[in-house]
Structures are given as structure tokens and as C-alpha cells.
Amino acid sequence: xxxxxxxxxxxxxxxxxxxxxxxxxxxxxxxxxxxxxxxxxxxxxxxxxxxxxxxxxxxxxxxxxxxxxxxxxxxxxxxxxxxxxxxxxxxxxxxxxxxxxxxxxxxxxxxxxxxxxxxxxxxxxxxxxxxxxxxxxxxxxxxxxxxxxxxxxxxxxxxxxxxxxxxxxxxxxxxxxxxxxxxxxxxxxxxxxxxxxxxxxxxxxxxxxxxxx
Amino acid sequence: xxxxxxxxxxxxxxxxxxxxxxxxxxxxxxxxxxxxxxxxxxxxxxxxxxxxxxxxxxxxxxxxxxxxxxxxxxxxxxxxxxxxxxxxxxxxxxxxxxxxxxxxxxxxxxxxxxxxxxxxxxxxxxxxxxxxxxxxxxxxxxxxxxxxxxxxxxxxxxxxxxxxxxxxxxxxxxxxxxxxxxxxxxxxxxxxxxxxxxxxxxxxxxxxxxxxx
DNA sequence: TAGATTGTTAATCGATTAACAATC
DNA sequence: TAGATTGTTAATCGATTAACAATC
Numbered sequence: 001x002x003x004x005x006x007x008x009x010x011x012x013x014x015x016x017x018x019x020x021x022x023x024x025x026x027x028x029x030x031x032x033x034x035x036x037x038x039x040x041x042x043x044x045x046x047x048x049x050x051x052x053x054x055x056x057x058x059x060x061x062x063x064x065x066x067x068x069x070x071x072x073x074x075x076x077x078x079x080x081x082x083x084x085x086x087x088x089x090x091x092x093x094x095x096x097x098x099x100x101x102x103x104x105x106x107x108x109x110x111x112x113x114x115x116x117x118x119x120x121x122x123x124x125x126x127x128x129x130x131x132x133x134x135x136x137x138x139x140x141x142x143x144x145x146x147x148x149x150x151x152x153x154x155x156x157x158x159x160x161x162x163x164x165x166x167x168x169x170x171x172x173x174x175x176x177x178x179x180x181x182x183x184x185x186x187x188x189x190x191x192x193x194x195x196x197x198x199x200x201x202x203x204x205x206x207x208x209x210x211x212x213x
Numbered sequence: 214x215x216x217x218x219x220x221x222x223x224x225x226x227x228x229x230x231x232x233x234x235x236x237x238x239x240x241x242x243x244x245x246x247x248x249x250x251x252x253x254x255x256x257x258x259x260x261x262x263x264x265x266x267x268x269x270x271x272x273x274x275x276x277x278x279x280x281x282x283x284x285x286x287x288x289x290x291x292x293x294x295x296x297x298x299x300x301x302x303x304x305x306x307x308x309x310x311x312x313x314x315x316x317x318x319x320x321x322x323x324x325x326x327x328x329x330x331x332x333x334x335x336x337x338x339x340x341x342x343x344x345x346x347x348x349x350x351x352x353x354x355x356x357x358x359x360x361x362x363x364x365x366x367x368x369x370x371x372x373x374x375x376x377x378x379x380x381x382x383x384x385x386x387x388x389x390x391x392x393x394x395x396x397x398x399x400x401x402x403x404x405x406x407x408x409x410x411x412x413x414x415x416x417x418x419x420x421x422x423x424x425x426x
Numbered sequence: 427t428a429g430a431t432t433g434t435t436a437a438t439c440g441a442t443t444a445a446c447a448a449t450c
Numbered sequence: 451t452a453g454a455t456t457g458t459t460a461a462t463c464g465a466t467t468a469a470c471a472a473t474c
Contacts, residue, residue: 060473189413197319201290258443274454
């Protein structure tokens with residue numbers, strides 16, 4: 001359906017989705033690009049351009065149906081699918097995501113956690129028992145695994161990702177501080193917390209240099 | 214020193230910093246924009262443009278000193294400063310960051326954790342006792358607090374951020390799934406994990422539609 | 427119908443890439 | 451000096467904004 005969609009648009013889609021969910025919760029049925037733009041701090045023009053990457057969903061003289069657009073963008077994002085996720089690394093990040101209650105409701109389900117540390121193997125994270133990483137190959141072959149969350153040390157992430165690729169996994173949510181080198185047919189999304197914090201630090205330095213302009 | 218720096222450049226700075234640290238670890242002393250570009254998957258031209266936002270740090274016919282450039286970018290990012298951070302919310306995300314061992318070595322130190330849940334207050338996270346949020350005002354007045362990590366439910370994040378702003382906090386690392394509305398003189402960096410996962414989901418949908426192009 | 431607001435084309439703006447003189 | 455590579459200007463490309471005809 002959608003042809004080429006720029007990275008800039010893709011990054012904005014989840015924000016559209018979130019704001020539309022909020023509007024729905026507030027009982028708003030209809031919204032114009034103008035009003036949605038004010039809410040999201042985007043121009044009305046940009047909102048219309050973005051939405052029209054995926055086809056005409058508004059009605060002239062009326063605006064957009066909040067529910068309709070939310071459903072539509074949810075479908076584009078694929079959150080109406082159930083994604084089965086395994087977590088590699090039973091450390092704090094892995095546990096934090098596994099026990100987050102916001103993902104299971106949104107199409108993402110953690111089906112297993114793996115670690116190689118005997119201290120962690122066998123422990124319980126919100127009802128999921130951390131397994132020995134030796135079981136990884138068998139598990140992936142016997143179950144559907146859409147996404148692998150990599151929350152292992154940087155040193156291990158590349159080889160582990162390659163191993164998972166060999167087992168057929170094609171979606172990687174990478175929390176390790178490195179750039180994975182994988183074939184073209186995988187989807188990777190990075191969460192580099194260290195880099196995020198460095199950007200914050202940079203912004204704070206800038207504020208110091210240009211106080212109250 | 215640096216004039217206007219585009220958001221695109223800012224977002225790349227931590228990646229420069231990481232790659233230069235890696236090169237240093239590998240014992241590389243000097244690198245050209247060409248070679249650094251291949252490593253970072255950027256064009257040599259872009260690398261020279263980026264670096265020259267902050268002044269000439271290379272030497273014609275030679276390239277860049279790895280150590281010198283790493284130090285320089287570290288300084289630009291402000292990671293040679295010590296940033297004192299408090300964590301709001303003693304849940305899994307807060308605990309994961311607090312117990313991460315990669316931040317304390319890089320100029321960021323967690324000095325306190327606050328929660329309003331009696332079950333969490335008094336528990337120990339890597340030597341830091343979770344405090345009652347009632348103590349927040351006093352703590353911030355008695356200590357230096359550069360950054361507040363917001364790992365509380367979305368509903369509480371805005372009012373809590375405003376409260377912290379009132380106490381003088383100007384740096385916010387926001388993990389709550391909403392856009393904070395704060396005065397111009399604050400620095401905010403968002404980590405929206407739910408949005409990151411949605412982007413991954415979108416990319417996976419696209420791969421399905423255009424297999425092996 | 428008249429008013430409002432979209433979908434879409436054109437204009438602008440900014441970021442990336444290319445080119446090359448300066449210089450180590 | 452000759453070769454290499456930067457710093458910087460110019461050209462290209464892409465994304466955002468503006469404008470307006472189509473239409474609900």
C-alpha cells in the first residue's frame with residue numbers, strides 16, 4: 001500500500017498513535033489537522049502530508065475521525081498483530097521490559113528470557129522463568145519468535161544476533177551499545193540509553209552557554 | 214564556541230564518541246574522515262562537516278588524532294563534567310538505570326531514588342536507599358541535582374516535572390510516555406520505549422511487504 | 427449553498443554530498 | 451617536494467511549509 005516512507009515520517013508515527021489514543025480517551029471524535037498540529041506541536045501542513053503517505057483518511061470540511069485514524073495508524077504500525085518477543089539477558093534492562101505492563105496490552109508479548117549466568121537461570125520475572133541460554137536454539141525452533149530483545153553486554157551482542165539470525169529471527173530490539181551488522185532482511189531498532197544521556201548532557205551545556213535567550 | 218548546531222549533528226555526536234572510544238581501545242592513534250566514515254557508515258564529507266561545526270581538529274594530509282578528537286567530543290558532550298542525577302520512581306526502569314554500571318563511569322552519578330509506594334521506600338538499589346517522595350523538596354534544596362530521571366506513570370510525570378522545575382532542576386531524562394510541557398530554559402531528553410518498539414514493528418511490516426528487494 | 431478543511435502541487439528551507447583549494 | 455587529507459564553498463537532494471483547488 002504505502003510506497004516509500006521517509007525515516008522522518010516513520011519516527012513520528014508512534015507519536016500520532018499516542019496522541020490519537022489520548023484524544024479517544026478524552027472522548028473526542030473528530031479533529032482537524034490544525035488542532036492536531038497544535039496538540040502535537042507540528043504544522044497542519046506536515047500532518048496532512050504525513051497522513052497522506054498512507055492514503056486519504058480525512059474528509060474535507062470535517063477533518064479526521066479520531067478512532068478511524070488511530071485504528072489506521074495502529075494497523076500501519078502493526079500493533080494490531082501479536083509480536084512474540086524473547087529477551088536475551090536477564091539483567092535489569094531485560095527484567096524491566098519483561099515486567100513492564102504497557103507492552104503486553106499493545107501487541108507485544110514476552111515469551112521467554114535467556115541468560116548464561118547460573119545465578120539468574122531459574123529465577124522468576126513476572127511469571128517467566130529465566131532459561132539457560134543453551135536452550136535458545138531449541139526454543140526458537142519450537143516456538144514463534146518475532147523479536148529478540150538484546151540486553152546483553154556489547155561484546156556478546158553481535159555474535160548472539162548472528163546466531164539468532166541463523167535460527168530465523170528477523171526483528172531485533174537492541175539495547176547493547178553498538179551497531180549490529182546484519183543482513184538487509186532484518187529489522188533493527190536501537191535503544192542506546194548511554195547516547196540518550198549524552199545528548200541530554202550536550203543540551204544542558206548549550207543552555208549554560210546561551211542563558212535565557 | 215559552537216554556533217548553531219543542527220539536531221541531526223547533535224544526534225550523531227554520541228556515536229562519534231563511542232566509535233572513537235573503540236578505536237582508542239584498539240590502539241589506533243590516527244584516523245582519516247574516509248576510514249572513520251566507513252566504520253560509522255557515514256560519508257567522509259559528512260564527518261568533516263560535522264566535526265567542523267566545532268572547529269578545525271584535523272590536520273591536512275594526516276587526519277584526526279583519535280585521542281584528541283575523542284576528548285574534544287567528550288568535552289562538547291559535557292561528559293567530562295560530573296552530572297548528579299536523581300531517579301523519580303523506584304520501579305523497574307528506575308532500578309535498571311540506577312544499577313547500570315555504565316553510567317557512573319561516564320560522568321553521571323545517581324545520588325537518590327524517590328518513590329511514593331511504601332513497599333518500595335526503604336529498599337536498597339545498589340547501595341542507594343529508595344526515599345519517600347515527601348523528602349524530595351528538602352533533598353533538592355540541600356544537594357546539587359543536575360538531572361531528574363522521570364520513571365513514573367505518565368499521569369504523574371508532568372506535575373512532578375513542574376515541581377522539580379520549581380526547585381531549580383533544569384535537566385530531565387523522561388521515560389514517561391508523554392511530551393512534557395516545560396519552560397524554554399530546561400533540557401529534556403525523551404526515552405519512549407513504547408514508541409521505539411512500534412517503530413520496530415513498522416519496519417517488520419515493511420519487510421513483509423517488500424521481501425528481498 | 428457557504429464554510430471549513432482536506433489532498434496535493436509548488437516554493438522554501440535545511441541537510442547531505444561533491445568538489446577543490448589550502449596545507450600539513 | 452609530492453601525496454594525502456583537511457576545511458570550506460558550491461551543488462544536490464530531501465523534508466518542511468505554503469498555497470490553493472477540490473470537495474465534504
